[in-house]
Amino acid sequence: MAEWRNCLDEGLKADSTIAYLWQQKAMPYFKASKYEIGMNYLDKAVFYDSRRWLSYRAFIKCIFAKTYHDAIIDFEKCIKNEGNSYVMDHTYQFHIALCNLQLNQFMKAESIFLKDIEEQEKEL
Template identity: 80%
Template sequence: MPNLIIFIISVFFLQCKGEDNSDQESAEAKRIRQDLLIEKYVGNCAEKFSYRYQMSEWQHCLDEGLKEDSTVAYLWQQKAMPYFKARKYEVGMKYLDKAVLYNERSWLSYRAFIKCVFAKTYREAIKDFEKCIQNEGNTYVMDHTYQFHIALCNLQLNEFEKAETIFKKDIEEQEQEWGEAHYIDLFYYGISKYEQGKWEEAIFEFDKSLKQYTQFSDAKYYKAICLGRLNRTEEFKSLMIEAKTDKNEGYSINEDNSIYETYPYQIIW
């Protein structure tokens, strides 16, 4: 009798193991099938058109792919993306939400970024970024950390002290890992101090940013204002002229997406 029980348990275990392998094979088969759909409906269809002036053709290709499999997250993201660049945020977001639904790991941080820089729904962006940090740690999206983007959202919500605290910690971690922080991070850290009237401290951060990007017109502009608030009038006038010259020559915030959106505190002359 004990041998029979052992036999039955063994058979049950092998069946379960076989089912697990089958599931893994099905997942791999699904991935391959979906990759082929992406190649067919994005690479060999949508990308033959320009969404700038052939939006209907672009969207038609993706819709045909979604008819075959509505769970392909990348097809939903590709539907969303051109609407954000056209500043049709609500239209794009309903598609991006689908991408997150079907592949949160790949697209949650992207949605958080879109909410922060494009749609400007800052509290919603913070929620997404906090979930990203919970799932992955403080990693990167669009060349900047999740904490950087949370701090940027706080700047835009006039939570200046909170933004300063987050920038400070994030920059210290970058400096420990890489030796220096990105000049954009330093610029916005300076802005968080500028907004609190910490003129000397703000100048210190703007100078660190300008050390990396010497013609950064926006950093020069806000540094000039700080100098003016400190009654350093001649320095203010001279630097403001420099800032305008650099801006006219195209030296401003040069993030990849700055061609689509004006970034926070970016100066429009």
């Protein structure tokens, strides 16, 4: 672990704008359930390449960190920027509905799920 961290730190020392290195620095913390620490690094990945890492951060917030309000905000930004695309095999709307379900917003979650299913059926 220390060798991996040192390699990432050397890479970031050479070029701190490489978003992938920030995301990789976050991963061990997420795997250890230290989401708040990992999120500081993932936020830097999003800062340097939001197009690539914003949806991933939203996914982490939704599924692992369980910061549902923040996840919804990120997913809504993703939808605004690229439409209802996918992250980790599910649409952004699916994840928003899941967040609402976890926030006990059952009617809202159901409505979003149904709309998302309808859109996917049309697409497929």
